[in-house]
Amino acid sequence: MQATLTTTAAKELGRALRFVRHARNLTLRDIARSASLSPQYVQNIERGERATVSEDAYIRFAKALSIPDEIVLDLIMRARIQSALERRGLSPDQVVFVWRGVEQRLAEQGLDLRTDISKVVVDILG
Numbered sequence: 001m002q003a004t005l006t007t008t009a010a011k012e013l014g015r016a017l018r019f020v021r022h023a024r025n026l027t028l029r030d031i032a033r034s035a036s037l038s039p040q041y042v043q044n045i046e047r048g049e050r051a052t053v054s055e056d057a058y059i060r061f062a063k064a065l066s067i068p069d070e071i072v073l074d075l076i077m078r079a080r081i082q083s084a085l086e087r088r089g090l091s092p093d094q095v096v097f098v099w100r101g102v103e104q105r106l107a108e109q110g111l112d113l114r115t116d117i118s119k120v121v122v123d124i125l126g
Contacts, residue, residue, distance in 0.1 A: 004052045006086045009079040011048030013058075016075065016121060018046040020065045023125050034064035071123075074113045 005013070021031055028046075032039040037057060044050040045061060055076060062072035081102060085095045103113055114123070 002052050002054055004083070005079050006083040007048060007051065008086060008092070009083045010045075010051050010053075012082075013075055013079045014046040014048040017061060017065065019121055020067065020125065021046070023121075024065060026065070031061060031064045035060035037061065071114050078113070 021028075028039040028042050031037070032042045035042070035057070037060065041050070041057070042061065045053055045057070055073075058072055058076055059069060062069070078099065082095050082099060085098055090098065106113060
């Protein structure tokens with residue numbers, strides 16, 4: 001399945017992956033080799049220059065960083081929802097407001113998402 005994201009959402013997700021890679025002292029080549037992706041493709045994902053990336057590629061990238069599948073899937077879901085809201089013309093503040101409501105409703109149903117990127121990065125890095 002392809003994750004077609006807006007530039008903003010793709011950059012945010014890529015920035016989080018790059019931050020974890022740097023914190024783990026891994027190179028683009030390390031990730032590319034481990035994830036069976038080209039170094040250029042990895043760099044494009046990190047920079048948010050690839051709006052359409054397969055879910056499998058994100059998962060392989062995340063595995064190379066030792067990020068659990070459920071976390072990367074939650075982050076992809078957040079990026080997809082944010083992209084859909086942006087495409088409907090919502091401002092960045094409106095997107096954040098709506099996303100918080102989505103998270104709250106899902107939490108009320110017992111689904112605790114791990115999508116706060118700063119908290120996720122702290123949890124991943126310990």
